[in-house]
Every structure is written in C-alpha cells, then in structure tokens.
Amino acid sequence: MRMKGFIAIISLAVGSQGAAAAALVSSPGETAAIPAWDLQSTVKAGTDLEVLSRPGLSTLSWNHVRKPKCTLIGCLIEAGVYNETELFYSDNLRRVDQNQFSVPWIYRSEFSLEPGPGKHFSLQTHGISSRADIFLNGKRVVSSSEQAGSYVGRTYDITTIVNKANALAIQVHPTDYYRDLAIGWVDWNPWPADNGTGVWRDIEIKQTGAVRLEPLRVVTQLGTPIGRKPASVTVKARAVNHENSPITITAACIIASVSGEQRSVGSNKTLTLPPRFITDITLDAVVENPSIWWPRQWGDQPLYVANLTITTNGSLLDCATSEFGFRTVTRTLNSYNDTTYFINGHPFQVIGAGYAPDMFLRWSAAKWEAELQYVLDLGFNTVRLEGKNEHPALYSVADRLGIMLMAGWECCDKWEAWSYNNDLAVPTPIWTDADYATANLSMLHEAAMLQPHPSVLTYLIGSDYWPDERATALYLSAFRALDWQTPITPSASSRGFSPQTGPSGMKMDGPYDWVPPNYWYDAATDGSHLGAAAGFNSELSSGVGTPELPSLRKFLSPSDLAALWRQPNASLFHMSRDPSTFQTRTIYNAALWARWGPPTSLDDYLIKAQIMDYEATRAQVEAYTALWGTGTGSTDSDATRPATGMIYWMLNNAWPGLHWNLWDYYMRPAGAYYGAKTAAGRKENVVFDYVRRAVWVVNRSLDRQGKRSVEVEVLRPRDGRVLFKEVVTVGSTRPNTSQKVASLDGVLGNVTVSEEVVFLRLVLLSDDGEGDKEVLSRNVYWVARGLDELDWESSEWYVTPVSEYADYTALNKLPIARVSAIAMVDGKDVAVTLENQSGHPAFFVSLNLVDSEGRDVLPLMWEDNYVTLWPKERITLRAKAVGGRKWEPAAVHVVGKNVGKSTVRVRRK
Template identity: 55%
Template sequence: MRLPKLLLYLLFGTAVGAIGRSPYPTSVPSPKPSSFVVPTWDIHTSPQDGEALARLSLPGANVTDWHHISTSKCTLMGCLLHAGAYDDSELFFSDNLKSFNRSQFAVPWVYRNEFKLNPRPGQHYFLQTNGITSKADILLNGHTVTTKDFQVGSYAGHEYDITELLNAGPNGLLIQVYPTDYNYDFALGFVDWNPYPPDNGTGVWRDVVVRQTGPVALDALRVATDFALPVGKGAANVTLKATARNLENRNLTFAAQSNILAKSGGVPVTKTQSVTLGPYESVDISLTTTLTRPSIWWPKAWGSQPLYSGKISVLMCNSSSSDTVEQTFGIRKVTSSINAYNDIIFNINGHPFQVIGGGYSSDMFLVWDTAKFEAQAQYMLDLGHNTVRLEGKMEHPELYEVADRLGLMVLPGWECCDKWEAWQYNEDLAVKSDWAAHDYGIANASMRHEAAMLQSHPSLLGFLVGSDYWPDDNATAIYMDAFKSANWQNPIVASASKRSYPAALGPGGMKMDGPYDWVPPTTDRLGAAFGFGSELGAGVGTPELGSLKKFLTKEDLDDLWKQPEKGLYHMSTNVSSFYDRKIYNEALWKRMGAPTSLDDYLMKAQMMDYEATRAQFESVSAFWSKKRPATGLIYWMLNNAWPSLHWNLFDYYMRPAGSYFGAKVGARPEHVAFDYATKELYLINHSIDRRGPRTVSVDIVGIRGEKLASTAVRTTTEPNKSKSIHKLSPLKGATDVDFLRVVLTDEKRQTLSRNVYWTAKTIDRLDWDNSDWFYTPVTRYANYSALNQLQPAQVTATVTPTRGGLNGSYGHDVLLENQSSVPAVFVSLNLVNGAGGDVVPVFWSDNYVTLLPHEKLSLSVTSRAKGASAVQVRGKNVAPATVALG
C-alpha cells in the first residue's frame, strides 16, 4: 500500500487561494506547488436526503442559519463552543454536563466550506485528510470524493485526487461525519479519566488540506540521520527521502534537489539527482548529505536543541517547480534495550536515559491551543520532567514542534480499553468488538499516517503499539511495515504492560502495576521504584480553592470534607474504581486528623499530595543506579481533560499546587532524597556533566522547634548516577512529629537543592498480600495529627522585582523569614491579580516550603501572564497574608 501523502501544516510555496465562506471567495492563481489548510467551517446536522446533501456541496448553497466556525479543526462540541453555542465553564460547573442534550449527536453532522481556485493545465490538486472521527463521506461540487467505508478512523489520513472535480471559480466542499462509539470505532476515548464528551469526539478534529502540484508529486518527506558515538567526534549523514509520482501519461525527466539548512542560519547544503519516470510511475528519491560538523540535538536537561530544515524539490526541465516537501528535523540517536530483569532502558546520544515524566491528556472536547500546550511543556521542564507520554492522544504536528524546540521527549502510542485493543485475548473490555478484516485496513492507514507525521521529530522517544494489551500478530506486521515505509529510526515498544508481547517485537519491558489511588510514601514492591513504570501515581492532585470555586458549588465543596466517602462527579465515571475519594480520605483522616473546615481539609490535602508525589519521583531517581534500576516513570497523570479532583500535577486551569511542587523537588537535577523505610539518604545526579565534591547538611528539629540533631556529610557526585550516602541514626528525644531538613551544596557553597520532610515515630504499614491493581491497603497509618497542635509562626515576606526570568519575562524575588522559634510549616505562595484571582501560568523556584526556626529562604517567581499585583502567603501554622508587588 502506498504511503499516504501528507502536508501536515508545512505551508510552502505560494498559497493557491484564501479560503472563506461564500459569497466572498478569492483567487490567487499560481503555477507553483502550493497548499492551504481549510481555515473555516459551517456546520449543521445532516439532512436525511442524499440528494439534499449533494446540493449542499454545490457552490452558493445557503448556509445562513448554520453555525459558522472560524477555526480549521474542531470536534462537534469544540465547534459549538467556538461558535458560542455553549460555554465550557458552564458545562463543567458542578454536574451540569449530566443534563446536556447528547441526543443531538446521535445523527450525522456536516462540515461545509466554499473556496475559489483557478486551475491551470498541468496542475494537479489533492484533498488531504489527517483523520476524521469516526468516519465521513466527502463531497465536492456535487460529486462523491469518498465514503465512510474508506474515510474511517481518527488517525486514518488519506489523499484524494480532486483535479477533475474542481471548478474554475467557487468550489463547495462538504464532509458528513458519523456518530462515534468508542466500543466499535477507532477514535480518541478517555476510559475512566472523566465523563465521555457528549459527541464522543466526533468531527473534523484535524486539519483538511488542499494541495496543488505540477506533473510530478512528492509524498511526505522522511529524514534519516546517522553518526558515530561518542557525540562530537565525527560527521553525520543526513538522508532525505520522498516518493516521487508521475501524475501524467507521458515520460517525464526532472531534477530532484535536496536542501539542508541549519535553522540558526548559515549556507544551505544541496544535492541534485536526475530522474526519469514513465507514465504514472513512482520512484523513491533518496539523497544523502554528509555534515562534517553536525549540531547534535539533546533533551533540555542535557544540552541544546539545534534544528535543521530539510527539503526535496522537483524541478522540471523548464526550470519550473512541480512539487516541494519540507520538514524540520534534529540530529540525535535514540535506542533501547531490555536488561536482565526484562526492563526497558532508553539511550539518547549514547547516554542511558532515565525517563521521568507524566501522562498527558487532551482537552475533553479535543480543543487544541498551541500556546497552552507550550505552557504545559514549560511546566513539565520546570518539574524536572524529560518525557511526556501520549496514550492515544497524538494531537497535532504543533505538539511535536513545541517539544522539538523546548527539548521535551515524547512517547506516543495507541490507547487502551476500547476498539484499539479489542483482541480475543483481552478479557477486560465490557464491550468487545473483535477486529474484522476491514479493521486491519483502518489500523494500516492510521499507523502509516502517524508514522509519517512523527518520523522526523527529534523529540520522539519511541512508539507504543499497545497500551494495556499487545497487538496481535497481524496488526503487528501491519504496524512494522508502516514504520519501515516511513524510515522509522526510533524504538518500537510492544505495550506499556508486561502481560505479553508479539514475537516480532519481543518484550516491551514496561510495567503497569499501579498504584492509581493513594498509597503512602514507600519504595517497596509492586509498582515501586524498579524497572519502567509506564503509568503509576498515588491518585493525588487536589486543586486549590481558587480553582475549585470555578467548577464546584458550595454544596460540592462541603462534600469534600463533610462526605468523605461520597461519589464525586469530578473524579471519574460513576462506574469507575475512582469515582470517590474514599481511599484518599481515609488516609487523610487517620494520618492528619479529621478536618475542621474546608480550608483545613485543603491544607491537609496539599500536604498529602506533596508528600506522595515527592516520594514517587525521589524513589525512582534514587534507585537509578541500583542492581535492578528504576529505568523510567510516567506519573499518572500530568494534567486533566476537564476540571478534576485528582490525577494531575497542575490543574485544568494551569494552577500548580502541592502535587506539582512535591514532584518538582523529587526530580531536581541534583538532589538528596530520604528513604522513609531505611532512613537512608540518596545523592541523585540527573545530569551528564556535573561532577565533584558535594556537602549534604542534615538538621532535625522537633515540633516545638527544639534542635534534635545536626550533621554534615561530604561526598562526591558522578554524572547520571545515584547512590546511598548516609543512614540516619535513631533519634533521642524524638517528638510525635519531627522535621528533617536536607540541603545539598557544591564546592562553591551554592545550594543545589533543599528539602524538608515531616516524619512520625512510625511509618505507614502496607498489606502487600491484599494489593489490588490500583492500590495497596494500609493496616497502620503514620500519625501526623500532632501537626494540628503547632504553635503559630510569624513569617514575613519581602518582594523585590527582578528581570531575566522565564524567556526574559519580568519576575520577583520573595524573601521569606521565619521570625518564630517554631517551624513555619508548609508555607505556600500564590501570585494573584487585583481581584485576588490566580495568575497562571506561573513559575516558582520552590513553593509549599517549611522553614525551620528563624530561617530565611529566598524564592523567585516569573509569569508572562498580565495583571499580577500581589503574593498571597499562608501556611499550616502561618496566618494568611497578602503582600503587594509594589
């Protein structure tokens, strides 16, 4: 099967014409190859009469009463939100979504656009889809281009020759989309992440492209790079490949020319090859260039992200250009291997790469916002993440362009729990529609499209062809052939679990043993810190009050602390194991004491969230160099598809809270972590170039501020290593709750990390023998209730403006000083506007900090958002205060 030709947002050449709704089409004729994304749509429920549908695809059809959408891609719900028919802030408030009229999406809908072209002899035109959910009929100027029997699957991109169907002048394009059912369609589902969207994601959710070429057309550009290790010791070979097709019934001779140019500038490197094609013949063009001093692309924490532009052009004998394909790429090398414990280990540019990241979710209505994703990616890097996993949420080319530019690795793959994994051996599906012969065709088109879209991006770590279950042998062969056709150079992983694997791929080396709900900070057994955890987390991510008020009523807020076992609409679906906070709340009540108010509940929840995420990221980081290493962690989850009460490191409104800063501390580039079970301290180094002497200062104080112990440990650090450096001795005079402060400094006495733990006399005890797939029962809880008797602490905050923060934005330094003789516990700072609203996105050097008696601590904050006017300060035993920025 020929690789589908894709454009995917690379708008090269001169635009054929600006597209808009009739009666104002325009025309910019050009003989040059060109393309455009259909920029707007009119949508309406579909007429039942097929003849009426054909008439609507004719130029000049009356669509005055339709919804007019000024965006190029959107699901039905996304379109209606864009048109103002609904407001997601209202839909998401409390349980309003329950009463939404879903029946309107039980019938087909149509998308329509009218555009004008001026075709010339020798020009060829193609309509390119990049996946439509769930399936579609496409009509142009009253003619059927394709039907739902072929254009089916959310990721199944196809190309259709529309040259003979075009008018000189106005053209009418109509796409009829059919309702989606996750059990039977290859779509984008959400499993138990949140309620299903009312339209199940139906619609033209990715761009539709009209492309014009000359007599010879090129398929998608593929880029292959190769260089010898170690990095920096030699040249790199860059091969640009594309399939050229003769579209006419005559012999054609042309020059295929490659062009490679560093994005930073310089002189382009070109190569030319003469090619002759017979009538309708195809041939693979392959042009290799040697770069003597290549710029190597690195993940953000390890180096810079130099990018190149690669291009192949078809130049006819009369010097006219027939077609051009272009792609941005980076030069880097990713490999993987399976170690003796059947765990996967990735390598980047010759260095073992411990994956630290989270599981990403698209917006519930698949609304794409490049600026929002860039802020999310910056959050990930600020968290110390190096990778984001996309489970069946491959989004759009812009996502990978952002990741390429910022240096964030991406691990995409197919999703679980619906049609994508409806194998005979999958007994977990409530409704199972086993794959039939035509399903393998959909899978083929889907894999070829995604492989072509992803192939050149240096941010790609690999691809998971299975999530909870592995593909059968037939699907595996289809997937592997698609990767081969795309000149894929990244690892291909059988699945995210260790259930089994296809023989053609071998073991995937990842595990999916949980937890998914709350467990105490521990480093032992099951989903703990060994091997590669493809999705695991303690089920935390409680939003702060400013966010909660945006989607919960007063009664909903009361339920959080007054009804600890109640099912909550903003958790997961009502048939999910995660529909309530019962497990989480039992731990909060027994460890922290019964909450006395909503504010008290949220303070305790933020402490629980911070403690849980810090332990998870610290344990994986600390055990990187163990005999059986922790090779990777994908935290479940990074973000939410809608306002949610769990499973996030920052909430839907982009406010970072306790889970964020616990995770950030636990994944610092250089860090010292405390093991609750063994009382050991681990020195962690995530870099590939930092080395030398280090000092670890350890201080322990009691709940009343009394100094219980103090020591300094001198050691050395090695790049990309972790090791145990010290074991704490039993304390004399320990109180019910003590505070352990650990500070890591270098030879210049610069602080590299600072960390404060609250510790109890006993630790949580787990009932491992009765573990479930999503949590392990606790038979004895650590007792932190003494924190409720803390004496008040007086903390001052001095704010000073600075410049030179994130991307050169303005920021502020905040000097905190504990003026009391008792610890100031869990002090949080929040940047707010004049109305007291959260300013987001926001980047704090640290937050939710504990200061020992009379300790000073300087923090910094930057934000590119407008309107910041003050910093709110509060703590477990610190009264709320607001400090103006000045």
C-alpha cells in the same frame, strides 16, 4: 494568502452567495488548511451531499465556526451554542443532549482556487472521527467506508473536480469507542456527549505541478564518537506523477541548520517518471560537523531543516520540508528484563507523565507550549501520549524544547479488542479485515508525521495489551516503509508480547489511588511489590492532584465543595467516568482523616490535601531517581534492580478534575506540582528514603561531578529545638548516577521515641575545595514515629491497602508562626522574600500571585513553593510568567499550615 482565504470563508459563513475572490492556494508546493466551517446536523440540513457541496448554498441558519478543526461539541462551543464555563460547572455536562449526536453532521466550507493547465490539486485528511463522506462541488471524493478511523490521513486527487468557486461538504458519522478505532477516554473523565466526533485535525488543500511529493522522511547516521565525526543524511519522499505522460524532473535537497550557524549542504539528481508512476526519491548528503540534539536535561537542541524540491525545465512542481535533529535512541533489556532507553549512547532514565488533550480535542499551540514549559520546570524529561497523538505543532515544540515523547495507541476499547483481552468494559467486536486496514493506514500516517522528530523516544503499538500477530506485522511493516529509526515497544505492560517484537520490558501494576510515601521505596527485585521503584513503570501514581480553592470555585457548586470535606465517601462527578473505580476520594480521604485528623473546614481540608499531594508526588519521583543507580545496575547493595523509568499518572486533566494531575485545568500548579518539582527539578538532589531511613544523592546531569556535602538537621516542630545536626561528606558525585551516602536509622529511631513527628532538613552543597559552597538542593521532610504499614498481599491493580497509618496529627497543634513577606517586581520576575520571625518552624507556606481583581496570574512558575521555614530562616522565591505573556501582578497571597492568611502588595522599584 491564507488570511484572505480566511476572510472569504467567514463571509460565506454568514450568508454571502459568492465564492471568495482570493484563492486558498495559488502556487506549486503551497498547502493551506480549510480555515473555518459552517456546521449543521443532518436532521436540519439533510443528507444530500451532492446538493450540500455545491457553491452558493445559503448557510445563514447553520452554526459558524472560525476554527480549522474541532469536534462537534468543540465547534458548538466556538459557535456560541455552549459555554465552556457553564458546561464544566458542577454536573452540567450530564445535561447535554446526547441524542443530537446520534446522527451524522455536516461540516461545510467554500473557497476559491485557480485551476488551469499543469495545475494539480489534492485534498489531504489527517484524521476525522471516526468516519466521513467527503463531497466537493457536487461530486463524491471518498465514502465513509474508506475515510474511516480517527488517525487515518489520506490524500485525494481533486484536480478534475475543482473549479474557481468550490464547496466542500464533509459528513461525519457518530463515533463509537467500542466499535471504531477512535480517540477514547477510558476512565480519565466523563465521555463527551459527541464521543469526539468530527474534523479534529486539519483538512488541507495542496497545489502542485504534474508531480506531487508525500511527506519527507529523514534518515540520519551519526559517526562515532558522536559529534566529532561527520553524519550522513538520507532524504526520502514518495513522488507521484499525476499526468498520463512521462516527465523528467530534477530533485534537489538542501540541508541547513535552523539557526543559520552551519552552512547548507545539498545534492540533486535527474530522473524520468513514467505516466501515473509512483516512486521514492532518495538523496544523500554529509554534514561534516553535526551539532548533536539532546534532551534538555543534558544539553542543547540544535535543529536542521531538509528541503526537497522537484522541478522540470526550471519550473517548480512541488516541495517538501522537514525539521530534524542529529541524535540516536536505542532500547535494551537488562538482566531483570526491564527496558532502559539510551540517548546518544547514554542510559536515559525516563521521568515523565501521561498527557491529556482537551476533552473536546480543541487545540491550542500556546497552551501546549505552556504545558511543556511546565514539564521542564518540573524537571521531567518525557511525556507519554497514550492514544492521544496530537498535531505536528506538538512535536515541533517538543523538538525545540528538548522533551522526549512516547507516542502510541490507547487501551480499553476497540484498539485492544483482542481475543485474549478479558479486561474490556463491554463486549467489543473482534477486529474485521476492515479494522486491520484502518489500523494499517493509521500507523502509516502517524509514523510519517512523527518520523523526522528528534523528540520521539519510542512508539508503543499497544498499551495494556499487545497487538495480535496480524496487527503487529502490519505495524512493523508500516514503520519499515517510513524508515523509522527509534525503538518500537510492543505495549506498556508485561502481560504478553508478540515473537515479532519481544517483551516490552515495562510493567503496569499500579497504583492509581493513594499510597503512602514509603510504598515507592519498598521495592522487591522480583516485582512482587508492584509499582514500587524498580524497573520501568509505564503509568502509576497516588492519584493525587487537588486544585486550590480559586480553581475549585470555577467548577464546583457550594454543595460540591461541602461534599469534599463533609462526605469523604461521596461520589464526585469531577473525579472520573460513571461507572469507575475512581468515582470517589474514599481511599485518599481515609488516609487524610487517619493521618491528619478529620477536617474542621474546607480550608483545613484543602491544606491537608495539599500536604498529602506534595508528599505523595515527591516520594514517588524521588524514589525513582534515587533507585536509578547507573540505570544498568545499581551501585547500592540495597537496590540491585534499578528503576529505569516512570510515567506519572497523569500530567494534566482534559477537564476540571479532582485527581490525576500535576497542575489543574486552569494551569494552576499546587501541592502535587511542587512536590514533583522538588524531586526532579534539580539536576543534583538530596533525597530521604523512608524505608531505609537513608540519604541518597542523585545526579541527573551528564557533566557535573566533584565533592559534595550534605547538611542534616532534625528539628522538634513545637519549639524549634535542634535534636540532631551533622555534615555528611560525599567523596564525589558522578554524572547520571545515584548513591546512598548516609543512614539516619539510628538517629531517627532515637528521636522519634520521644517525639511523635520531627522535621528533617537535608541541604546538598557543592565544595570547590577553597571554602566556597553552593546550595544545590534543600528538602524538608516530616517524619512520624512509625511508617504507614502496607498490606502487600491484598494489593489490587489500582492500590495497595494500608493496614495502619502514620500519625501526623501532632502538626495540627503547631504554634502560629509569624512570617513576614516582601514582594518586589524584579525585571520580568516577581521576587518574594519570606522571613520566619518565630522561634519555631513555619510549616508548608504557599504563595499565590494575583492581579488587581484578585484573580490568579496564570500560567506562571515559582522556583519553589509550599516551603517549610526553619526558625528565623529567610528565603527569597521568584515567580515568572510562562510563554512570554504580559502580566500585571498586583499582590501575593501567603498562607501556611501554621501561618495565617495575608496579602502582600507587589512593589515596583
């Protein structure tokens, strides 16, 4: 049915004058999104919505969009008016005419229905930015004073308006981030010229009988011990009787596992609804042997489906379905007033990052799937959505993959226009009664959309600032009305809180620009060392994420590329919004120039940048995992305040950017990605603490324990001479803990007296007691004679200055290493065997898979990359495609800091 409707809509878009033959929806309980749009500015189309919403209007001169949802610019890209590649190249985005978006635009579509006795139709919105007038068949459905707010979803009864042939016209009004409760960008990137105006979520038509159901809520109660006792399930949905007469209905609920492994259970009841009556339908059931949902880090993700139907005299009126999982999430504040989350009773250290949607809010389910596969590959367990709540498909994929989500509102614009917020970039009007009403409707809609999903960890009702008392009360009331079961967090910072919620237990003290590796380990229990690894940090990083050259060439001009390494203080369009603290790479480049020496070419700059990015992300993530302890109180005397959570800033970019990402816009992972993966991608890891010069063993599992050993080896880079070697025996590792197992202070202090830089290799091995050992992790560090010295007293919100830099310039003089490579297709993977044939190390060797045209094969995941090989060492690294896509790998590019570039053909067995 939907495909026929889609074809019909497209025929209208190119000028057909008749209504579609096939109905968009045709049976009770069926819902379909408007599949395509004709789009035009009111400068050309006018504003007479009564005329524009009548069937048969010619739209031959309009823009035709074969998408169900897109903002104005997103639609114009789809219609061929703009080309994304050209828009994002150099500073071309500056040249988009903003004035064209200062007037309303019209989204228009024609579709067929089959109205008749007993049939009811509704139009459902899920967010239009930022306000809209909606007309159908020449009649007003709602005005922009009511359909206001980018997250406001409402349902309108259109039964008396619909015909067999229908025309829908939506007039969207320009969005102002400082006046509207919209979807803003702060300083993440330049603002789109349309400010995200448009139909960015689906507009749906639903057909029902006399009674309509609103979204299904699922309330679970697990018996203890979890998974060994029955679980109770309560299914709730609001029912609306559209008729002027009473009706007796039978409500029936079936609950079954999605996998089909567990038989279904159900319940039903009969009740009579008075005319025009609205009530909640509630049904209960018991699942005897519930399968428990876990984050992927700890277990499986069994899902259940609840299906509620309402009938009268055996005829279906409506139905509602939700997938859910059996799990519990709670939140506590420890003795340091830091938040710790618990999942199914176990303390859960959040290791995650902040998500950015597409700059033009274009939605791709396939890209989201690939992005979450990357999250799992990194070993991260959480994604924060700061004011970027997306679409239901996003939450469903997270449910299936086992990734936790921290949803919530955004900072720095109308969402936080409180009298006590002095950080707003421009004076923003304080909330009016209409704003509170919009915020309330927004919360009700988003809570309903999120409520059943087991991937939801929490909802943050504030970001940098907590909402005022009136807004807090509205938010909390909305959550109660929607049977919310996960923690509600007042904000992502420690600036303040409402007595209605209590403190957030989170801090947001930066940094957002480059800091050295030892920054993260220099934690102070009193919080004076800002973002260092203690407590729960809601957003912070060294601001790295430099794309590799093939990606850079897609969006930087030759002069832009030259500026990267020739002008270290240059203002760069692809860094941040103008004006912003982050328009340049000045702080980053000062460290690169001082620590690694001035770059001699673009290639030299980029490999030094990848080393910096790798080192920065690895140190940040490792420090948080190492200083976790048990999450409720460390087992180590040097870290009595545990690091309970961390959101890396950021996961990805909304456009081709030069920082704040773990993979670039084109989905290519680089140094930042593999540094983070080295730190979090193994359930058991061995970590070097720069400040204490200590070795930590980290166990992020719930089920691994036993004897472990750590091989420690210190190497002189210039000739490969072993300066120190030792095996450290670890009595036993315990699940979900970290522990310090050795100090290398004396060792490294002695060898660095005579050496400027040394390589340190740590290898964690399991020990089954019978002589068999398995390598659980392998890490190589470059350790300078002295640490970067931090000036903590001069810290800003975005960075802590460095008063003296560590010196790694000796690694520029490494002799060339001879590395052989053999690449083979092995099943669905590509396996590359590297062998260092030299007597000295091969430093920071990277692999990149390309097709027969020399283009990057993406998205893909290497099990490891940017590796350092010991003399004569051989390792095999495997790459696999993401998302089951078909790929044709032809060759592998190999290069390293002291390894010349080479191209190796991929062989097939």
